[in-house]
Amino acid sequence: xxxxxxxxxxxxxxxxxxxxxPERPSHLIDTNEYLVSSEAQSLxxxxxxxxxxxxxxxxxxxxxxxxxxxxxxxxxxxPDVISSxxxxxxxxxxxxxxxxxxxxxxxxxxxxxxxxxIPVPDEGLQFELGRQSLTxxxxxxxxxxxxxxxYDPRAKILFSGDVGAALLPDDQQELFVTDFDKxxxxxxxxxxxxxxxxxxxxxxxxxxxxxxxxxLCPQHGAIYRGPDVQRFINWFAELEIxxxxxxx
Amino acid sequence: MQHTEIDTANFxxxxxxxxxxxxxxxxxxxxxxxxxxxxVQSKATGANLxxxxxxxxxxxxxxxxxxxxxxxxxxLSRELVVQVSxxxxxxxxLSLLRRATATCSENAPRCDFSLKEAAQVExxxxxRKLWRTMAVALSDLDQLGLMAAVLSRSAMIEASSGTxxxxxxxxxxxxxxxxxxxxxxxxxxxxLKAVA
Numbered sequence: 521x522x523x524x525x526x527x528x529x530x531x532x533x534x535x536x537x538x539x540x541x542p543e544r545p546s547h548l549i550d551t552n553e554y555l556v557s558s559e560a561q562s563l564x565x566x567x568x569x570x571x572x573x574x575x576x577x578x579x580x581x582x583x584x585x586x587x588x589x590x591x592x593x594x595x596x597x598x599p600d601v602i603s604s605x606x607x608x609x610x611x612x613x614x615x616x617x618x619x620x621x622x623x624x625x626x627x628x629x630x631x632x633x634x635x636x637x638i639p640v641p642d643e644g645l646q647f648e649l650g651r652q653s654l655t656x657x658x659x660x661x662x663x664x665x666x667x668x669x670x671y672d673p674r675a676k677i678l679f680s681g682d683v684g685a686a687l688l689p690d691d692q693q694e695l696f697v698t699d700f701d702k703x704x705x706x707x708x709x710x711x712x713x714x715x716x717x718x719x720x721x722x723x724x725x726x727x728x729x730x731x732x733x734x735x736l737c738p739q740h741g742a743i744y745r746g747p748d749v750q751r752f753i754n755w756f757a758e759l760e761i762x763x764x765x766x767x768x
Numbered sequence: 769m770q771h772t773e774i775d776t777a778n779f780x781x782x783x784x785x786x787x788x789x790x791x792x793x794x795x796x797x798x799x800x801x802x803x804x805x806x807x808v809q810s811k812a813t814g815a816n817l818x819x820x821x822x823x824x825x826x827x828x829x830x831x832x833x834x835x836x837x838x839x840x841x842x843x844l845s846r847e848l849v850v851q852v853s854x855x856x857x858x859x860x861x862l863s864l865l866r867r868a869t870a871t872c873s874e875n876a877p878r879c880d881f882s883l884k885e886a887a888q889v890e891x892x893x894x895x896r897k898l899w900r901t902m903a904v905a906l907s908d909l910d911q912l913g914l915m916a917a918v919l920s921r922s923a924m925i926e927a928s929s930g931t932x933x934x935x936x937x938x939x940x941x942x943x944x945x946x947x948x949x950x951x952x953x954x955x956x957x958x959x960l961k962a963v964a
Binding site (some may be wrong): 521573607 | 786
């Protein structure tokens, strides 16, 4: 079963990561879901595919009442990000989902109605979750054409979707990056293939370098913390991306 | 056409049970600490309150039993989530297949999804069985709740047999036992109601 781990806790404001399912079938990519809560509201980032829904629901239940979930955040439209939407709506039919305006008529193929979605404009937006202000940061073309990240200035956490993701081998399942050089080898191929636009990458690096980030939290792989955050941004800024490799 | 729909309130019921299990787990830890404290206090007073020590020791056993039952309940709850999710997905799929078939012209080849429907009926039956197992597990827990009430009353009686200082100290602990056992009973009643 997946496990929930607290990343930040101050008063009624919390970040918890739901990660690492030892029972996950190997044909499914591993995902990290982040539960952000403030006062009576809570939001789940990239709630995952429908196949991992039971594991996410059970892990989330350990730290919160799933019925109290008020919002979802879909960084983009991929099935591993949001195909569980219909099941979450079974839990709470009045859930609202923040996502790029670009995907508001595509994601309903996974479930939901027009009233489920809060379309986010290209420039992002700021909104209140409980008593906490959160910022949706544009990350278009990284990798999806309508791609968003979520920043919490109080917790200093950036949820970065597929940016920073790493496909970790089975013997390297730590929650936080502990050896950057070793870890980044598992991130290289992913970023070279999935991230196609240097222009978008440069804009993102500039934008997030201006943010005060303590934890950079991707949807796959380990979390970057402290100096590893800027180390990652520098690495990504230099990486040759949009590379199609022939299978070796 | 067989009944293959699933009541989405299933998720709400599982969530309610999980919340009850968390509350009971916290009570179980608290009671265990109280029982330990009581034994230490009883020793510290140098009293010969063997009866009180015995009851405290039984309360610790009770706390361990409750913990074990709650682990069983959590495992059942996880299994319920898996089954409800699966049944919910299949119900949606079947509903779409039926809609697709209904919109086909008369001459179009009919798809036969009777096997899928039968599997869903079986799945829903399994789910009902699982809920019944859950109800039995909760009844067992309910017995433990009643046992807690009895034990806490015994602790109060035993505590009242010491000196005034002992009565004051142990009385407070016994009262806390009693309040916790009452809470356990009320949480269990709410959980049983959620499952019913």
